[in-house]
Amino acid sequence: MASAIPGPRNLPESAYDLDTYWGRVLHSAEVSDPRMLLVTKSQLEKSKDLVYKYKNNEIKSMTPELWHAKLVLDSTIHPDTGEPVLLPFRMSSYVLSNLVVTVGMLTPNLGTIGTLFWQIANQSLNVAINTANANKSHPLTTHQLLTSYGLAVSASCSVALGLNAIVPRLKAVSPNTRLILGRLVPFAAVVSAGVVNVFLMRGQEIRKGITVYDQDSAEPLGTSQRAATFAVGQTAISRVINATPIMVLPPLILVRLQKKFKFSPRSELFTNLSLILATSFIALPFALGIFPQKCSLDVKHLEDKFKDIKSSSGHAVKKVVFNRGM
Structure with a gap:
């Protein structure tokens, strides 16, 4: 998940309101999207770099590209280890x-x-x-x-x-x-x-x-x-x-x-x-x-x-x- 990337500034949890059931449904639909399995290593590294820059104040606001980068990390990276979850066992x-x-x-x-x-x-x-x-x-x-x-x-x-x-x-x-x-x-x-x-x-x-x-x-x-x-x-x-x-x-x-x-x-x-x-x-x-x-x-x-x-x-x-x- 994007939370595994270090930095003093926290990312928004989601583009949706996770305090509501419907918001979590929409968020879950994105994270479990099988298309996330097609993410390449270079795309993953690019997503990490974008999220790192945001969390360290090099990027000032959320953009569509940054939201996508967060989605890539949320569907690929384990929040505790910061490493990719083995592909067949990811939510996607x-x-x-x-x-x-x-x-x-x-x-x-x-x-x-x-x-x-x-x-x-x-x-x-x-x-x-x-x-x-x-x-x-x-x-x-x-x-x-x-x-x-x-x-x-x-x-x-x-x-x-x-x-x-x-x-x-x-x-x-x-x-x-x-x-x-x-x-x-x-x-x-x-x-x-x-x-x-x-x-x-x-x-x-x-x-x-x-x-x-x-x-x-x-x-x-x-x-x-x-x-x-x-x-x-x-x-x-x-x-x-x-x-x-x-x-x-x-x-x-x-x-x-x-x-x-x-x-x-x-x-x-x-x-x-x-x-x-x-x-x-x-x-x-x-x-x-x-x-x-x-x-x-x-x-x-x-x-x-x-x-x-x-x-x-x-x-x-x-x-x-x-x-x-x-």
Whole structure:
């Protein structure tokens, strides 16, 4: 993100009002725009240079070129490290990276082997995205990473296989309801494992705290466990919200279409792919806009050590900000 570029002058957070839901939706649509994947190394360096000049008062006001430079950095650079996020795990690649595994998970009548394969593939992708985009105050060790990955895979596979075995035995519901419930099994598996994944992968942040900054001066003030709990909790909720439209709407629409039209295996795959792709591009910004990426908290909600804290310039700190992570 552009906030990783050093300088005494802060950039505007966005061209949109991030205090409003619609502003965050529009901002998220820009940051998750797949066209940002086409940014070259020279364009990235040019964007860094422009933002640096603004933050160090060499450029006096925001221009369309500077707004674009900020967008390039926000969609490419990790806010804590200042380094580019690996391309498949950036927000601008979110829809494309998830497309294959989502289509795989939502394929009807997968069977046990297919269910296991696609749940493992999905959790592998989730771990990679979590690791690449998480708050870097306390990076996980390899052992912690592998443990979290194993538990997340176990959770998703257990839920998916368990529900696949239970749903057909629900005799008290109609065949149509069983069909719909069966199509929603991947959603239940993804959501449950996603929440487990977030808390396992980022448990170190909750135990040790994350760095918080003065909202006015961007000066680091120390680490806070309460801020970390807030950040990780919001991220877990956002995972459920992000998954809901993509994992729920396409299978329900496909069930309705299958009742009206006779699909060949190829046309069913194409229809499923189209539904997931369209839903992902349309729904993702609305889901991402639920919570701001850069969180703000009043110091009264933090530990006692922050209650009367002052910045290096001597003013009393009222609010802190921190990177929520993804």
